[in-house]
Amino acid sequence: MKITKTIKRLIISAFFFVFLANVVYSQSSEIRGSVTDSENTGIPGVTLSIKGKSIGTITDINGNYKITANVRDTIIFSYIGYEKQEIIIGNKKVIHVTLRENLYQLDEIVVVGYNQMKKKDLLGAVSSIQAKDLEKIPVGSATEAITGKLAGVQVTTSEGAPGADIKIRVRGGTSITQDNAPLYIIDGFPSDLGLEGVSPNDIQSIDVLKDASSTSIYGSRGANGVIIVTTKKGEDGLRVTYNGYGGFRNVSKTLRVQTPYEFVKTQWERMVRNSNASPSSEPDMSTVISQYGEWADYSDLYMNAPYINWQDEIFGRTAKVQSHNVTINGGSKNTKYNFNYTRNDEEGIMINSGFKSNYYKFRFDQSLTNFLKFNASMNYLESVSTGAGTTDASDVNGRLINILQYRPVGGINKTNDSLFDDDLDLDSEDALDFNPITMANNTDRNKYRTNLQMNAGFDVNISKNIIYKILAGMNRLNNSTESLYDVYSYYAVKAGGVSATLVDQSTNKWNISNTLTYNLKKDIHDLNIMLGQEANQMELSMINIYANKFKNSDIVFGDLSGAETHLVTSDKYKESLFSLFGRINYSLKNRYLFSASLRHDGSSKFSSGKQFQDFPAAAVAWRISDEPFFNPVSPVSNLKVRYSYGSSGNNRIDNFLYMDNFKTVYYGLNNTSTVGVIPNELGNSDLKWETTYTNNIGVDVGLFKNRLNFVAEMYVNNTKNLLLDTQISSTSGFTTQMKNIGSTENKGIELTLNASIIATKNFTWDAGLNISFNKNKIVSLDWGENWKQDHYVVTSNWGYMSGDYLVQVGEPLGLMYGYVQDGIYTANDFKDVAFETGMFTPGNLKDDVPYAMTQSKETNLLGQIKIKRFSDAVDENGHPVASVDEDKTIIGNANPTHFGGFNTALTYKGFDLNIFLNWTYGNDIYNATKLRGSTQMYSNKNVLSETGIRYTMVEPETGARVLDRDRLNELNANATLPAISQKAETLTDWAIEDGSFLRLNTISLGYNLSKSILKKMRLRKLRVYATGYNLYTFTNYTGYDPEVDSRLNTVVTPGLDYNAYPRSRQFIFGINITY
């Protein structure tokens, strides 16, 4: 806001200097004084007027003024963005005034499509955040800056790793299989990198367009909301700012795994349970004894034994973070510039991981003639993130699981230290079991990213009322990932030697937009017409190289030819978009507002004839508080109602799906991979835009001179012609085809409340609250006349589970689909033959005790979980059985009932304190880490420790196997937890947890040095602060963190927690200096 404010101040000042020449001096005395803001900085251009008289003046560049007035007069101080103040002169000669900023600034400028508007004139649903809000709580990334702060905008970070993927959803996801990310526009240029492409220090404002009347001007891709980022511009006078902070982070939570004593007992129990020995002979315990000793010695050997906590070894470090930012800002009347440099350097809490980035931005604005302005900006970002993280598809069981499950003690003939050795753990049944440190050290991954964006444009004032703007830009984004799999990595062992992959992807994009704006303000009419055209093209090229079997890992990426075998794949394509658009804004008497827009959008992703679609929208608003009948003394200072309706589109599907093409495959002819071709897809020439229709009703209320502001939005979004990769009859030779299918609905309410509770000269207290409710529903999955579809299941693909999510008409997206747990099998569930043979198999269950099809291979069901049966299926012997499909039911829902944020800010003299909390309520998390971490498919694996008593079949005193029904019942009278499972896990409601949380996200305490000290130091501003992030999370969730989404790439499988990198708590200390 600073820039626009300063510009406004100057314009207004200029205006008044001219005006003043005509002012006739009256008698009376001269009053002098200064007008300052809350930071004690003089405000130039403040309007002073004498109540009831046509006398006035404005403050000079330093905020000082002189005015002549009578003793009885009242001076009114007013300035855009600040609260009005009235002061009776009395006998004062010098009056210093501190103006208080309006908390809710109706005159604030909001960026809407291709244009700006005052907030008070808005017709649609827009949430904004300004630079001044961002400055209060410094953050490392722009995404963190908006987390929880904007109603209707849900931000989910996939995991705690530095540079982790972030999911932003505006009013829920509309599409079923397509990308639901909003469209990002940075300084007028559509960006793929989104908020990652800007330094938070460089952001002037972020405006989120949520309803169709706002988004449809972006037509295509506007269906999931539009996030417009405006970066800082230059302003008058030289100003140099340094922002820097340093700090550290620690893991915020670790999971409890079994202690060595519990661990060895579990190993024993496992072996006992695994035994098929007949009751007459004892189970063969020799393997366990040779590793860990006899049962009787366990308490002596392991109760207080030292052990290795692998979570500490991997995530235990205190990671350092630092950030430095320099901004140079300046210019004269005709030339303005802004330079920004930001460097971030963060370590991850996991060993061998970190993130570094450099951001450079330069912006230049020049008035060439009185009617022609030129502007240009360039920003360049380079970053590298290191570390393989915890999620790696090539590690079958996952790295985090290995960290949790790797054995904590060596046992009787292996020292704990030897567990750090690089050799394969030959005791393990899993032949590729390395210790977690070896795993982390043997997979090296560096992700390099560079992004260069250059924009330039002209503004031409063709006449007084007509402005023509042209903005052109290019963007080059390069992502390059180097992964090295050293000798002791899973991948290398499978491939037979040190291996590497290089993925290099470049996108080149250009964009050009032309707009012509006509403004007419006459009497009570205010008309604004805009016509525009935009075109952009993106060109992607990608190369992947797999190089297997290097002699060693000394030189890898320097010379990939050192590998024995190579596979190179590449891809290259272009896509383009061409649009024409127009918008009319009309306001009558400044209180009846009307807007209509139309965008005509064409995309290269559809066949000719289907390429173009129109996206119309219209909105009306009524500012009731400006009506003459409105009682001016009522506490209501602002009241506006709005309604909008419109449509916007989505075309985020792969290219060329409308045509039949051939792609390459291989046939092993003559011991060579000989190139062949096959039909790529079943082209669908009928493909067209997915379209979202939005209804939005909004109310803006300001109370007590706008010190209390309230915004409510209600919306219904209907998305039709969903672009969905649909299953088709495979008789065609294809199993799926992209089609326009069915529809979804999102309904919701968003409330925002801002209050300036206390506002005195030395002490202020502000608070803000936003809360969003969204209900998602799949309305239909039908396509064509005779094809009705009611539901389908999808697989999240984290483990062996198939069909663990359900897509069902009438229900929301993100339903978790599995079995309901119904207690555990006890000794009473088995026939006598089970005790006689020692075989607790499904076949030996009592006739009326069902088992689940998934357990049919189980050799020891005793103590295992029971699956609740909803069907009356029976197996081939007529025994009741929980069937694979029919007994699956909906066991979880990833959609929160509501989410939001609360922030409060206190200032006392130079001190400021900001506290920010955010929450999510009512969503479920599918804790797959818990599911896998609680099974013991292989021996020598630790498991997560849970509270409760586990079912056992081992005699506590002797370690002997118990095969007596009564003794088993006695031993397990209080058992609530199932025995450790040795089989692949089954998804039951046990793994579904409440993901509600309230996070004490940030506390920041700052101090601004007083003006007198600053003057001596020749500084304009100096602020020191300390901030803590992620300080505490109130939640019942048992995993690392309830804010998690391990399967970001699939829209239909949200809320899964598998192998997610643990989140950290962070403390930083910073300084903010302006010269």
Add this chain to the structure above:
Amino acid sequence: MNNFQKTFAILACILLFMVSCSDFLDIEPESQYMDENFFLTTEHAEMALYGVYNSLTSTELYGRNITQYYDIDSDIAQIYGGESTGKPDGERRSIARYAFNASTKQLDVAWNACYEGINRANVLIDRVPKMNLYENGTEAEKKILKRIYGEGLTLRAIFYFDLIRLWGDVPFKTTPSKHGENFDLPRTSRDSIYDYIINDLTNAIELVPWADEVANEERITRGAVKGILARICLYAAGYSLRWDLETGNINTLKMATRDDAERIKALYVIARDQCADIIAKGIHRLNPSYENLWKNVSRDMIDNEYKENIFELGFFSKLLVPDESGYYGAYIGIRSNLNSKWGKCSGGICVMPHFYYLFENGDTRRDVSISNYEFTTASDLTLNKGIPCKLFNLYPAKWRKTWSDLPTADVTNFNYPMLRYSDVLLMFAESDSRIANGSTPDAIQALKMVRKRAMPTKISQIDSETYPSDFEGFLDVIIKERAFELAFEGFRKTDLIRWNKLASAIEYTRTETNAIQNCFSTSGNKAYQGSIIHLQGFIIPRNVFYKHDDSKEFVQIDLSGSRPDADWSSSPWLNASFMSNMSVYATGFRENQSELFPIPTKIIDNSPAITQLPGY
């Protein structure tokens, strides 16, 4: 510049830009071939052909499922695993144990892969004859394109043949798929599909050259077309599980042949004539050494001299991509641990114990086809030395990593011989005697050729062998001989079905393995009393003895049951704890029901016009 000029200049710029945008949105793919720019050159046609071969090599078809999942449990092999591990598991074990149902995994994938291959072939068959070069090219170009067209017809026939032998009557489609078409097609009678593809193959014969006219590589030549035509005729004429498609009545479900006897006879004539042509041509011959034949396969060498493998399906990929590399020697093969010198082989298939003893003395095929040793962690941590298998856990060994230089991996690059000359000889013997309704001298001669190659030390004995003169008796000899000669090559189970012998073969296998199990006694094993004549009176030992001898590559095993000398170690052979796989062998088999797979639910969900196999 006045305002008017400025406005004009700007509008002109905008206009100029918009005009140039008319084709701005029409973008052509750069990493795919566009339909309209394809099928212009012979190379294009060749690439499309390799695309069809690529379907055949997929894991779901001949890369693994068809030959290694669907061909068991038979009278010669079953899936690995005993009472606890070998039970139906909802996927490959349920398939092997005949405990499959419509939701069993690993079935729909093969269905889909077949139709994917059919569509690829349909595109080729549609487009190649329409190419300008097909009529107007040079002689060389025309020859190349004709061959490709013929190979396309043959490949499509193979996909339909596989669909029919697995599912019976299936949807039939012979045109390239286009958007807007109705793909939900009902079942078509298998007899009419057979007749259609037999006609296609007959046409393909003339289009495709003999193996000696072209490079010796993994492509179909005239001998292969003829041999595959013969094979398909035998299946089309033979038994299969049939029911009334109209009513779907379960009572009509039974094993039967097609009802037009004349056509059946004609089919046998075609089969006989095609085989006779191949034999007469003389370019495909038996490799004198059965072992060398298979060693060549595991060494990725195509035999140029004898060309016994008339058509080898080519598997190769440098990075061992499963769909291009295949599981021969990796799933089916000698069980070996990942950490061994040769890497992992699952040993997913076990040989039936009686089959091992069924081989005559001197039959070189036994020790080539079956391994009695394996490489497990239990043996030795260096793992380069084998240890003896247990009798109930012997492994098919025609594809061996120990014969190749290929180390660690889940998959191999070994080819799959889809048609061998010895198969042609045996098909000839079968069809010729079938037509004559009794053994003919030609048939006997063909049979003896196969036997003599297998038993080079018993040539004179075989020369004097006599066989039953009646057809049924002679067929039994052929059925047995096909087991020895073609064991584990992927057609045993469906061959038994076309003879309507699957039920009796399973029964026979149970009886025989029982007889072997009965030999077991804790006090020293008893003599065998089953029906295998040359085994009667033999005491099947509890333990065998083995020795690692540097002169022998892996292990020396003595099967006699007595320790040759003190250097030899003992290893369990016929031992009670290793027989539990017989309790689950073919457990779900039901005659007149299990001979075909049900249509997977996933398929019917998207294709409701396909009716389910009665009983599911």
